[in-house]
């Protein structure tokens with residue numbers, strides 16, 4: 741199983757990090773070892789002083805596909821959830837400065853939080869989904885899939901030009917604004933519409 745992540749897919753988040761608006765989706769990956777095991781706390785790694793939460797809508801691939809056309813992309817996933825793309829922002833900044841790959845800052849153990857999946861048939865439209873993250877019960881990030889620069893179907897099509905999608909692969913579709921550092925004892929809860937799909941403790 742692989743995790744394919746999209747960066748810079750919401751204008752307000754691009755602006756908060758002072759990044760350039762990309763001409764094409766920004767893509768990176770996390771290995772399966774990045775998945776935070778269920779019921780486990782997220783332990784802030786020793787190599788970072790500035791690990792940020794990034795809440796994102798995630799989809800689980802249900803069918804093998806390559807060169808998928810956007811109009812057929814909806815057939816390649818049945819389930820949807822929210823997750824966190826934890827990012828060691830200080831390390832990422834150093835890597836970006838040198839033009840080096842982001843993996844150490846993005847793909848470390850525990851950096852991928854995966855919420856409980858729900859059938860997409862539970863929702864009226866994939867293009868108008870509200871989602872959010874609370875930290876210690878306060879809303880810290882809020883987004884809506886209508887604000888994505890590239891929609892879910894476009895992302896599936898795009899990444900399938902480069903990587904064969906396999907059953908069980910997960911796509912992280914990018915974070916809205918509001919990313920911030922986590923600290924020990926934070927409790928993070930992720931929501932899709934009114935459904936709470938994960939709760940994790942930070943250590």
Ligand code: MG
Pocket residue numbers: 745746747794796825912914915
């Ligand atoms: Mg992200």
